[in-house]
Amino acid sequence: xxxxxxxxxxxxxxxxxxxxxxxxxxxxxxxxxxxxxxxxxxxxxxxxxxxxxxxxxxxxxxxxxxxxxxxxxxxxxxxxxxxxxxxxxxxxxxxxxxxxxxxxxxxxxxxxxxxxxxxxxxxxxxxxxxxxxxxxxxxxxxxxxxxxxxxxxxxxxxxxxxx
Amino acid sequence: xxxxxxxxxxxxxxxxxxxxxxxxxxxxxxxxxxxxxxxxxxxxxxxxxxxxxxxxxxxxxxxxxxxxxxxxxxxxxxxxxxxxxxxxxxxxxxxxxxxxxxxxxxxxxxxxxxxxxxxxxxxxxxxxxxxxxxxxxxxxxxxxxxxxxxxxxxxxxxxxxxxxxxxxxxxxxxxxxxxxxxxxxxxxxxxxxxxxxxxxxxxxxxxxxxxxxxxxxxxxxxxxxxxxxxxxxxxxxxxxxxxxxxxxxxxxxxxxxxxxxxxxxxxxxxxxxxxxxxxxxxxxxxxxxxxxxxxxxxxxxxxxxxxxxxxxxxxxxxxxxxxxxxxxxxxxxxxxxxxxxxxxxxxxxxxxxxxxxxxxxxxxxxxxxxxxxxxxxxxxxxxxxxxxxxxxxxxxxxxxxxxxxxxxxxxxxxxxxxxxxxxxxxxxxxxxxxxxxxxxxxxxxxxxxxxxxxxxxxxxxxxxxxxxxxxxxxxxxxxxxxxxxxxxxxxxxxxxxxxxxxxxxxxxxxxxxxxxxxxxx
Numbered sequence: 001x002x003x004x005x006x007x008x009x010x011x012x013x014x015x016x017x018x019x020x021x022x023x024x025x026x027x028x029x030x031x032x033x034x035x036x037x038x039x040x041x042x043x044x045x046x047x048x049x050x051x052x053x054x055x056x057x058x059x060x061x062x063x064x065x066x067x068x069x070x071x072x073x074x075x076x077x078x079x080x081x082x083x084x085x086x087x088x089x090x091x092x093x094x095x096x097x098x099x100x101x102x103x104x105x106x107x108x109x110x111x112x113x114x115x116x117x118x119x120x121x122x123x124x125x126x127x128x129x130x131x132x133x134x135x136x137x138x139x140x141x142x143x144x145x146x147x148x149x150x151x152x153x154x155x156x157x158x159x160x161x162x163x
Numbered sequence: 164x165x166x167x168x169x170x171x172x173x174x175x176x177x178x179x180x181x182x183x184x185x186x187x188x189x190x191x192x193x194x195x196x197x198x199x200x201x202x203x204x205x206x207x208x209x210x211x212x213x214x215x216x217x218x219x220x221x222x223x224x225x226x227x228x229x230x231x232x233x234x235x236x237x238x239x240x241x242x243x244x245x246x247x248x249x250x251x252x253x254x255x256x257x258x259x260x261x262x263x264x265x266x267x268x269x270x271x272x273x274x275x276x277x278x279x280x281x282x283x284x285x286x287x288x289x290x291x292x293x294x295x296x297x298x299x300x301x302x303x304x305x306x307x308x309x310x311x312x313x314x315x316x317x318x319x320x321x322x323x324x325x326x327x328x329x330x331x332x333x334x335x336x337x338x339x340x341x342x343x344x345x346x347x348x349x350x351x352x353x354x355x356x357x358x359x360x361x362x363x364x365x366x367x368x369x370x371x372x373x374x375x376x377x378x379x380x381x382x383x384x385x386x387x388x389x390x391x392x393x394x395x396x397x398x399x400x401x402x403x404x405x406x407x408x409x410x411x412x413x414x415x416x417x418x419x420x421x422x423x424x425x426x427x428x429x430x431x432x433x434x435x436x437x438x439x440x441x442x443x444x445x446x447x448x449x450x451x452x453x454x455x456x457x458x459x460x461x462x463x464x465x466x467x468x469x470x471x472x473x474x475x476x477x478x479x480x481x482x483x484x485x486x487x488x489x490x491x492x493x494x495x496x497x498x499x500x501x502x503x504x505x506x507x508x509x510x511x512x513x514x515x516x517x518x519x520x521x522x523x524x525x526x527x528x529x530x531x532x533x534x535x536x537x538x539x540x541x542x543x544x545x546x547x548x549x550x551x552x553x554x555x556x557x558x559x560x561x562x563x564x565x566x567x568x569x570x571x572x573x574x575x576x577x578x579x580x581x582x583x584x585x586x587x588x589x590x591x592x593x594x595x596x597x598x599x600x601x602x603x604x605x606x607x608x609x610x611x612x613x614x615x616x617x618x619x620x621x622x623x624x625x626x627x628x629x630x631x632x633x634x635x636x637x638x639x640x641x642x643x644x645x646x647x648x649x650x651x652x653x654x655x656x657x658x659x660x661x662x663x664x665x666x667x668x669x670x671x672x673x674x675x676x677x678x679x680x681x682x683x684x
Binding site for chain 2: 122
């Protein structure tokens with residue numbers, strides 16, 4: 001925890017003199033901690049000479065800055081119109097049902113967090129799903145299941161190696 | 164004869180398995196002892212054919228698509244049996260020479276002429292394809308001469324608002340200030356649009372060149388590309404391109420030894436649709452909540468950090484490079500009425516052949532959807548088309564003969580916007596789409612003005628009551644009232660145009676709301 005605190009302090013030092021540096025800082029914090037926790041509000045406010053309310057206001061404005069860490073993988077389903085025209089509403093309900101979670105929730109094993117997203121710019125080959133930084137096109141229910149199985153398998157393999 | 168293989172690295176090609184195809188291809192080439200390079204090019208924008216593999220035999224680029232890993236061996240067999248280029252290539256996925264494919268050959272590509280031709284990060288390829296010609300010309304011109312060239316081209320902002328780009332630049336040029344900025348709006352959040360992404364992923368130097376020209380024109384030495392975080396591939400490619408352009412002397416201090424500086428940086432958004440609105444974008448760039456600003460003052464006078472700022476869309480700045488290269492007269496010879504040049508149409512949704520189609524303004528919506536799109540992906544009849552993103556109207560068949568022209572669309576209370584077309588087949592529930600338009604506004608409103616923040620929430624509720632037939636007549640009156648309030652009372656297009664899809668759904672598809680079509684509401 002201490003080490004993480006000092007890393008956040010380093011990031012604050014790095015970004016506080018950058019014009020408009022708060023968003024780049026928050027992205028860097030998220031990359032480091034997998035989220036932007038409440039505990040960073042105070043040091044950021046001090047470093048940027050802002051009120052805590054202002055920092056909190058920025059964090060809470062943007063969908064990307066979750067305050068609690070999500071699962072090992074983030075699965076985003078596109079809810080925008082092009083994907084709707086290709087059946088994304090069915091994919092949404094299938095995903096929620098098969099994973100047993102709603103949007104914003106994480107599976108009990110901590111593997112998958114499910115989120116909505118509004119357009120991934122892949123609209124000619126909808127429906128689209130983003131898993132971490134990879135986007136997948138033409139995802140129907142069986143393709144979704146296949147992708148989830150791959151995540152589970154990959155995770156089982158990696159944790160097998162590490163243990 | 165030498166062989167070269169091209170496999171795209173844009174988001175859509177990757178989303179359809181291009182990475183796996185590329186590694187299968189590399190293995191296959193190695194097994195065959197072929198010393199052939201695989202170039203990871205950008206996409207041509209014919210997305211229904213992705214992954215589209217091109218094999219260059221001599222000077223001809225033979226296209227194959229859509230390619231799966233299991234097709235790689237047979238493609239190489241077909242190619243190897245025809246290395247002298249005399250016989251016909253015999254393969255079910257063979258599409259002929261890529262630039263003779265109808266979908267591409269019938270387009271008028273200016274902004275996207277380089278898209279998919281080469282490795283997008285290769286600066287030498289960019290120069291070989293007339294890259295930086297516009298910048299070289301601009302370096303010998305005065306700021307006013309560059310702005311005049313832009314005005315003469317008739318270019319209007321491609322982000323959606325269609326404001327004349329030359330007039331915006333003139334305002335920034337005329338505003339005194341030590342520090343000015345060029346901001347590229349790459350927060351392409353409209354559903355059904357991907358042209359900005361394609362340009363950034365397939366021809367990033369064109370955007371860099373356009374922004375540098377803008378800097379020279381108005382006297383700005385710093386540029387920012389505000390890129391949405393949903394575009395990780397574009398982020399990576401832009402950063403590589405900026406680094407290479409800086410190393411090659413096209414960016415940074417002393418651009419091309421001209422004594423002028425132009426520094427460029429990519430800044431990531433954080434998942435807020437509203438930050439595509441220019442003043443909200445500026446707030447976000449300053450590190451604040453993306454709250455819309457009141458206008459005036461215009462960003463051209465008091466923009467980023469209160470300084471004179473050009474805010475233009477990716478496609479507008481991309482077009483600048485080709486206008487300077489080819490001359491404004493060439494550019495303005497395309498198009499109709501006050502819509503000059505070309506429009507990057509993005510055909511998406513339930514469509515058989517979706518992709519990027521760059522055409523001169525004036526072609527009709529029906530021509531695009533039928534000739535290029537070839538109908539729906541599902542094979543069912545088209546019922547509605549939404550043009551211009553989530554704030555655009557739903558168009559019934561009677562309006563599909565409208566020419567793509569800003570004024571013609573405004574006349575039917577619709578908009579071209581950023582050029583996205585989303586096709587829906589006859590299974591669509593238009594009441595659900597109208598509800599979604601309001602729901603999207605609830606989720607993405609910045610919250611500054613009441614009609615947008617509260618009106619959208621009330622809109623969802625009222626539509627639910629109409630569909631449930633709770634006091635339907637009075638609720639319909641209420642919905643129209645609410646739409647009036649949002650249109651007239653909102654600060655920006657988010658609240659001001661959310662009623663467009665709602666009202667068009669209600670006008671042309673009233674049966675989906677449970678209203679009999681003989682009744683007039």
